[in-house]
Structure formats: structure tokens, C-alpha cells
Amino acid sequence: MLVIDYRSERLERLRSLLSVFTYPLQSLASLPVDFYQTVSGTVISFVELQKENRRLKEAQFVNDTKLLKFAALEKENTRLRMLLENSFQLGEQVLVAELVSVKLAPYEHTVVVNKGSRFGVHPEQPVLDANGIVGQVVRALPSSSEVMLITDPDHAIPVQVNRNGLRTIAFGTGQPNRLHLPFLANNADIVPGDLLVTSGLGGVFPAGYPVAVVDKFEARPDKSFANIYATPKAELDKSREFLIVWSHSTPVVLGEPGKAPVEPEPKGAENVAP
């Protein structure tokens, strides 16, 4: 049975069936922590609320201004793509999933979120939070799914340095907030403070999302590769809301340069967005 589950997908139906019984237990287990979070969220001082409100307003203002430019940039990008006759555009849609506060196995960095295959979640989907890549879905059950964080020792993510496009792979270390980049030479052009973004290779993670910031470069003269460590951008141990992302390439209808090109809406974008 162990071998069948390891090698094939045949037992997934049984697992989905049994998860109907286990999901209530998981929700029950997460109740005390959720309750604590709610209480500490409710009992917050007025001054702090005011401060937060001001901060959020400022952030909103800045983001709005950025968005103004973004619309123009998007048009320009489509125009340029038309010139290149490259008709693919990355359409992405997201689903907000909330963390269920349970710990499956303490030696693994795997979390459970409360959206599952009933919402169309499937394995190998990237998961983000507001700051960067969190991990990927490893198993989708009907009403919950398991997300492997990028710091899990079994996880590797293809990245590139944002500054110069140097590509490599970042491995999880098993420690929270630490990634390891073992495959860069001692003379590689990478310094602490460099932002690592997803490179889009491998097909799981869409390109261009921030992953981590390099914080330690340790050249080893006796070995051919350097020891490089990075800190994930996403707040892996603090976030309670994650975004599950669908990314697919849809062809853009190439219109005349004069009139605005019509972009096909990703299918089901409305009913999936919460």
C-alpha cells in the first residue's frame, strides 16, 4: 500500500474520501489559535489603529499612483509584443486561502490552507503572499490543501538575480527564514542585498516574483562552489493569508496599432476571485 501510494495516484480518491473525516478535526485543532488571533486582533488600541490606518492610506496612495502608470505600461508592453510578433501574455488569476493552524509533522515545513480541489486547486500550483513566493501546493484534498514552503529541506526553486539575470537554484534548509544556493561559483557576481526573483524555468513558478534577499556570501577557496544564504521575502511564519496562483499563457489578439487590442479574459476569472 505504501508503495502504491508512493508510485501512483490511484489512492488519491481514498485519501479525498477519508479527508472528509479528518478536516473537521483539523479545523477543531486550529480553533484555539484562531480564537487567540481574533481576540488579539480585536483588542487593539485606538492609537495603534489610527497609526495603521494612516500607514495603509499612504500605502494605498502610493499604490494607486503606481497603478496609473501600470495601465499605460501594460498597453505599451502589448504594443511592443505586437512588434516582436510574440503573442503570448501571462494571464494570472488568484485565490485567497487562509492558513489552518495545524502542524502536520514538526520536521517538515508544510502548512495546510483552507481551499482545496473544490475550488480548483491542484498540486504544483505556486503560492504567494504579499511579499513574495511562499511555496507550492503538494496535495489538494477536497476542502483543504497542503502547501510545501520554500524553506522545506525537500524544496528547490529556480531563481535568478534581479540585478543581472544570473540563474541558479535555491534550496530550503529546514531552518525557518533561510535558503541555500549551493550551485554558484566562487567568482559569481552576487553580493549580499541582491534580490532573487523566480526565473520561470521548471514551469511551476511564474517568472518575476520576488523570492529572497541574499544575506551571506561565503567564498570557499578549497571548493568550486560558494556557500550562499538568502532570507525569503515572504513572511513564512507570520502570514495567515496566502494567494494560490493559476498561471497560463493565453494568446493575445493582435489588433491594429491604432485601436486598443482586445485581450481575452482568463476563463472563470470572476468566479474564482473571492
Place this chain on the structure above:
Amino acid sequence: MSRLDFAATVYFFATIGGAMVLRVMSLFPSMDVFNPDWIVLVLIYWSIALPERFGVFSAWSIGLLTDVLTGRLLGQYALIYALICYFSINEHRRLRQFPMVQQCVFVFLCLFASQSIIFGTESMQAGNRLPLAFWYPVLSGTLVWPLVFVVLRYIRVMARIV
């Protein structure tokens, strides 16, 4: 008698459910590595106390549920719980007479065996990557066994399950 049987089943499933909740609860994230396998402790107790009601097959089904609950390979905990339950039922007469310390030794051996099987199946999936903290639940499980034993015996005496 059938009403008593029914009550026993209800208590049995309630304790197992409680153990499953405790198993995945993470109240103090820093203490997670010490969270013992509560389900196996409850299973050992019930197989010592009610060996004629409780068998290897029920342990196997509960193990299957635990696999789904904790996202392991299907069958891993099922195998472990069935084995532990078999040994506990086999030795239940002796175990009932044992003083607490000796029971703790038995529980320690059971937990150690179960963790070794998990170690084997996890290594089968991906190299040797498990830290030392992987073995802590064995110790903490042994230490909380007297507590589990006392609480469950209290429940059993209160509910008059024989």
C-alpha cells in the same frame, strides 16, 4: 449490555478524536518538535484495557485516518498502529500488572519502533534529511504516558466501561 457497548464506542471515538486534535494542534509553535504522538498513546491504553473489544483492524483504520490527517503516505501509520496494537493486545495481561515505570519502558519501545518505521519510509522517499529533533516525540511521549493513562482510566471508570 448493548447500551453500554454503544457508550464504550462513543467514548472510544471521542478519545481518539481528541488525540487526533492534539496531534495536529500547534498552540506553542516553539514546542512543536516535542508534540508526542497522542493517538498511539490512546491506542495503547485502549488495547490494554479492552483487548476483547478492540482489535488490530480498528487500529489499522485509525492509522489510515492519521495518515490522511498528517499527510503521510497512505498506510504508514496504519502499519505502525496495527503492529503496536498487536503487541499490546498480546501482552495486555502482563502490561496490566506492570508498575508505571515498566509500562513507560514498554511505551518507549513502541514509540521508538514506530518512529524508526517512519524514519525508514521517509528515507525511502528522500535521502537522510531528518534532524535530531525528529526523535524528541519518543521521549516526550514516554513522559506523558502516565498522564494519559490516569486520564483515560478516570474516563473509563467514570463511564463504567468493562
